[in-house]
Amino acid sequence: MKFAVIVFPGSNCDHDMYHAVKEILGEEVDLVWYQNSNLENYDGILLPGGFSYGDYLRSGAVAATSDVMNQVKVHATKGKPVLGVCNGFQILTEAGLLPGALMRNKKLSFMCHQEELLVENNETMFTSGYGKGEIVRFPIAHGEGNYYCDPETLSSLKANNQILFTYQNNPNGSVENIAGIINKEGNVLGMMPHPERAVEALLGSNDGLKLFQSIVKNWRESYYVTNA
Amino acid sequence: MRKVTVFITLKQGVLDPQGKQIQESLNALGYKEIQEARVGKYIELQVEDGPNLEARVREMCDKLLANPVIEDYHVDMGEAVHS
Numbered sequence: 001m002k003f004a005v006i007v008f009p010g011s012n013c014d015h016d017m018y019h020a021v022k023e024i025l026g027e028e029v030d031l032v033w034y035q036n037s038n039l040e041n042y043d044g045i046l047l048p049g050g051f052s053y054g055d056y057l058r059s060g061a062v063a064a065t066s067d068v069m070n071q072v073k074v075h076a077t078k079g080k081p082v083l084g085v086c087n088g089f090q091i092l093t094e095a096g097l098l099p100g101a102l103m104r105n106k107k108l109s110f111m112c113h114q115e116e117l118l119v120e121n122n123e124t125m126f127t128s129g130y131g132k133g134e135i136v137r138f139p140i141a142h143g144e145g146n147y148y149c150d151p152e153t154l155s156s157l158k159a160n161n162q163i164l165f166t167y168q169n170n171p172n173g174s175v176e177n178i179a180g181i182i183n184k185e186g187n188v189l190g191m192m193p194h195p196e197r198a199v200e201a202l203l204g205s206n207d208g209l210k211l212f213q214s215i216v217k218n219w220r221e222s223y224y225v226t227n228a
Numbered sequence: 229m230r231k232v233t234v235f236i237t238l239k240q241g242v243l244d245p246q247g248k249q250i251q252e253s254l255n256a257l258g259y260k261e262i263q264e265a266r267v268g269k270y271i272e273l274q275v276e277d278g279p280n281l282e283a284r285v286r287e288m289c290d291k292l293l294a295n296p297v298i299e300d301y302h303v304d305m306g307e308a309v310h311s
Contacts, residue, residue, distance in 0.1 A: 057292070057293070058295055061292065061295065062292075065291070065292055093297070094295065099297075100297060101295055101297040101298045103242070103243075103245075103298060104245050104246060105245070106243070106245050107245070108245050108246065108249060146245075148242060148243075148297070148298060149297070150297075173243070173245070
C-alpha cells in the first residue's frame with residue numbers, strides 16, 4: 001500500500017507520520033509537497049499536524065482552499081482512505097470533507113500530553129484492529145481542538161456511528177468528548193490526538209499502530225476482492 | 229476603489245472561551261456591569277469597483293473569510309473613492 005503525506009508550509013508532524021508508516025508499519029510512503037501534487041498513484045492520503053500557513057485566519061482555513069485539497073476530495077470520493085490528524089483534522093473540516101469545526105480549547109491554553117481515548121466504533125477501516133470500548137493512549141498537542149457542531153449534526157454523527165474516538169477526560173471542551181470522527185461513507189477520518197506519535201513503546205504508547213495496520217489490512221482485503 | 233469592511237462574529241450559541249475570559253477580566257477590574265464579551269474579526273479590503281461587487285464579497289466570506297459552521301458575518305460596502 002502506498003501512502004502520501006501532504007506537506008503544507010507550516011506542517012510539522014509530517015516526518016512523524018512518514019516515520020510511522022515507513023519504519024514501523026513498513027509500507028511505502030512519500031512526503032508530497034502541496035504544490036507538486038499528483039495523488040493518482042497513492043492509495044492512502046495522510047494530512048499531518050502542524051500549523052499550516054501559521055494558522056492564519058482560522059486553523060486549516062488557508063490549506064483547505066489549496067488545489068491539493070481538490071485532489072484529496074477526488075481521492076475521497078473514490079472511497080480511498082484519508083486520515084487527517086490534528087491540523088489535518090482542522091483542514092478536513094474547513095474543506096467540508098468532515099462536518100463541524102475545531103475551536104479554541106475551552107481553557108485557552110495549548111495542551112501537550114497523553115490522553116486516554118475510548119474506541120466507540122470498531123467497525124471501520126481505521127479501527128477494525130481495536131476492540132469496541134477499548135481504551136487507547138495517544139498524545140494530544142493542540143490549542144484548537146475543541147470540536148463543535150450544531151445539535152442536528154451531532155444527532156446525525158451519532159445515528160451513523162461516525163464518532164470513532166472520545167476522550168475519557170475531555171481536555172478541550174469538545175462536544176460529547178469527541179476526539180475523532182469519520183465521514184458517512186467511512187473512508188475519511190479526522191482526529192485531534194496523534195496515532196502516529198504512539199507507534200512504539202519507546203514513545204510511551206504503541207496503541208496508534210493498530211490504526212495504521214487496520215487501514216492496510218482493510219485496503220488489502222478490498223483490493224484483492226476488487227481485483228480477484 | 230472602495231474600502232469594504234467585513235465583520236465576523238461567532239454565532240449565537242457557540243461558546244467563546246476568549247470572550248468569557250475577557251468578561252471575567254473586566255469584571256475583576258471592577259467593571260461589574262459587563263455581562264458578556266464576544267470576540268470577532270474585522271477585515272478591511274481595498275477593492276476595485278466592479279459589477280456584483282457585494283455578491284462577490286459575500287462569496288469570499290462563504291469560501292474563506294468566515295466559517296459558516298461557527299461564524300456569522302456582515303459586510304459594509306463603504307463608499308466608492310474616485311482617484
